[in-house]
Amino acid sequence: MTATDILQGEVALRNLSKSYSLNGQSLPVLRNLSLNIRGGEALAIVGPSGCGKTTLLRLLAGLEPADGGQVLIDGQEVSGVGTERAVIFQEPRLLPWLSVRDNIGFGLELRGQPRSAARERAERFIRLVGLAGFEDAWPRQLSGGMAQRVGIARALAVQPEILLLDEPFGALDAMTKLTMQEELTRIWQEQAVTMVLVTHDLEEAIFLADRVLVMSRDRSAPRLIDIALPRPRDRSHPDFVDMRRQLMAQFGLH
Template sequence: MSAVEAFAPRATLNIRDVSKSYVVDEKPLPVLRNIALDVQPGEFVSIVGASGCGKSTLLRLVVGLDADYEGEILLNGRRIEGPGRERGIVFQEHRLFPWLTVEDNIALGLDGSDEPQHVLDKRVRDNIALVGLAGFEKAYPHQLSGGMAQRAAIARSLVTQPAILLLDEPLGALDSITRAYLQKELLRIWQQERVTVIMVTHDVDEAVFLSDRVVVMEPRPGRIRSIVPVGLTHPRQRASVEFARVKGEILRDLSGE
């Protein structure tokens, strides 16, 4: 893959009829069935669904960590084969290396890049500023709060200028106040960078606050039950009637009524 493709600024993602099974006790365990989802450039899509319905598995397939599935996943029209710099991912745990500083953790994603060092250094600085961690470049992960560590993880995922950002319950381990604050930060970062985002979350409120569309999955095997367009302008008012209506629709779909 050429460097130009690797830094495609915007991404169209097509997930076409994807099914996946794991083998457990020598028997196939169907985990995803006939998943179809098209994500437009710059779109923010959330995925909600019961634990075990295959949300993380789906993200793993999009990241390219697992090629053992049926169907196809296309990024800008090309089949995904293995991980690539044009896709960044953030997990619930920050997964920063404890022996590296914030800036070194973030710079790690740029290893092997053939751009000049001063460009890479600037990219690291810009992303630290983007997530609000200026002043903490030399801090080690254990010196950061949970929210700050997630900010660093977000910066690390963005430093390669990915076309698509995959978030697997990125705020799931944070207290509610930090979480609400980082939701606004995610919104700001998304609006600033215009990156395509797919976020898995347990929190319907969070999904409605941030997303253009919310994919509701159902379990055993994981399928898409519905895709709910949010259709509200930002910043969204959680106390509004419209917000409650969309949230109610998603919650109804989730509970299978």
């Protein structure tokens, strides 16, 4: 593949390894993981607690260093955080002293955009995430789902190539979670970003992802499963139900 063949937002992991120290001993979390994430695709990462899902996401985000291996974005090795990546956590972590508009524009101002331009761009993403009319609301006035919409808008406003999400809807009630999954699908399709999502919810992974990376606690090689279902996806369709059954079988569930 030549440089001109590389899609924007393409990620390559090469022999990525990470260990932590526990009681004076080295505990391996990732061992020589290699993976290609296509530009513009949605990849979900699933697995039991402690299998390394969030560690992998943090390495992709540059929030901590790997012990070995490489992370390449668009063919270039990266280390540390970068403007081409944005992270959304389970808690939206909004600044309580700023309005919705100013929370979304905050990152743009940090990057040197004039306040007027940042606010104008924030307005666009307020509309994108369905919060028109709440521009001047304070974080304390928002529901959990609305606050997470602000977090998504704030991440997208800085125009990342890659959106990294760590259990973004884990704290939401069931109905709000379903709504936000549909909204995230719409936003991902409109913005054409690469999306990497960590989730414990197998149905969420099937609904959102093009492929699912299945990780395990025994550090065996993760398995990649294609989600060859048309969009929009119907959770009640037999093919969706069958895919959920297949994914559950990866964990010995029925």
